[in-house]
Amino acid sequence: MPIINPDFPQLHVLHHPLIQHKLSMMRDKATPTILFRQLLKEISLLMGYEITRRLPMTTMRIETPLTTMDAPVIAGKKVAVVPILRAGLGMADGLLELIPSARVGHVGLYRDHETKRPIEYFVKLPEPEGRTFILVDPMLATGHSAAAAADVLNKYGVADENILMMVLVAAPEGVGVFTRAHPKIQIYSASLDSHLNENAYIIPGLGDAGDRIFGTK
Numbered sequence: 384m385p386i387i388n389p390d391f392p393q394l395h396v397l398h399h400p401l402i403q404h405k406l407s408m409m410r411d412k413a414t415p416t417i418l419f420r421q422l423l424k425e426i427s428l429l430m431g432y433e434i435t436r437r438l439p440m441t442t443m444r445i446e447t448p449l450t451t452m453d454a455p456v457i458a459g460k461k462v463a464v465v466p467i468l469r470a471g472l473g474m475a476d477g478l479l480e481l482i483p484s485a486r487v488g489h490v491g492l493y494r495d496h497e498t499k500r501p502i503e504y505f506v507k508l509p510e511p512e513g514r515t516f517i518l519v520d521p522m523l524a525t526g527h528s529a530a531a532a533a534d535v536l537n538k539y540g541v542a543d544e545n546i547l548m549m550v551l552v553a554a555p556e557g558v559g560v561f562t563r564a565h566p567k568i569q570i571y572s573a574s575l576d577s578h579l580n581e582n583a584y585i586i587p588g589l590g591d592a593g594d595r596i597f598g599t600k
């Protein structure tokens with residue numbers, strides 16, 4: 384079950400042994416791109432199991448071989464997975480395996496090296512009406528990219544109550560920034576790390592997630 388930190392009641396850290404073991408392998412700088420990508424997908428699947436716990440349910444009348452029953456099913460096909468490009472793409476794969484009917488939106492942001500603030504370069508989203516949006520990005524560092532992506536969803540007509548944020552590693556600074564901007568969005572993370580360094584990288588972290596997923600520098 385997720386662990387709630389009293390400083391950040393919106394943050395749910397998923398301490399499942401499989402998630403923690405795989406995350407430790409990802410942090411190791413000797414882990415090559417192919418394995419890093421595979422582990423990220425596997426963790427996203429495991430995290431997705433926990434996150435989807437809150438999806439609204441309904442029932443559907445079905446015939447079993449013996450009788451008729453109102454069987455529990457997820458209400459509609461109203462989920463959108465929204466990776467924050469680029470690194471979020473690595474997390475979307477696992478979630479889509481779990482929810483193959485989900486729509487997929489994209490928010491393209493990169494962090495300016497000087498200012499450390501996000502620059503938006505692409506937005507394409509599915510219809511917001513009645514949909515739960517799961518924003519995904521492995522890194523919540525200063526929190527400004529995640530907050531900007533949630534702002535994009537708000538402008539598009541998605542209320543914070545219908546947004547979940549799934550990250551792999553979060554820094555306390557980023558959780559603070561994000562929750563002040565969007566207090567009603569629940570954040571799910573595999574880890575709450577120690578702090579940010581002078582370049583706004585997460586310590587201990589895992590380096591630049593996008594570069595490690597895509598083998599760039």
Ligand SMILES: O=P(O)(O)OC[C@H]1O[C@H](OP(=O)(O)OP(=O)(O)O)[C@H](O)[C@@H]1O
Binds near residue numbers: 471526
């Ligand atoms: O919390 P923040 O301080 O805003 O930093 C986190 C952002 O930085 C990384 O993206 P990056 O800018 O490296 O783009 P990329 O995914 O294309 O590599 C990461 O994937 C987040 O989107």
Ligand SMILES: O=c1cc[nH]c(=O)[nH]1
Binds near residue numbers: 522583586590593
């Ligand atoms: O540690 C960090 C911080 C921002 N973006 C990353 O990819 N890693």
Ligand SMILES: [Mg+2]
Binds near residue numbers: 591592593594
């Ligand atoms: Mg990057």
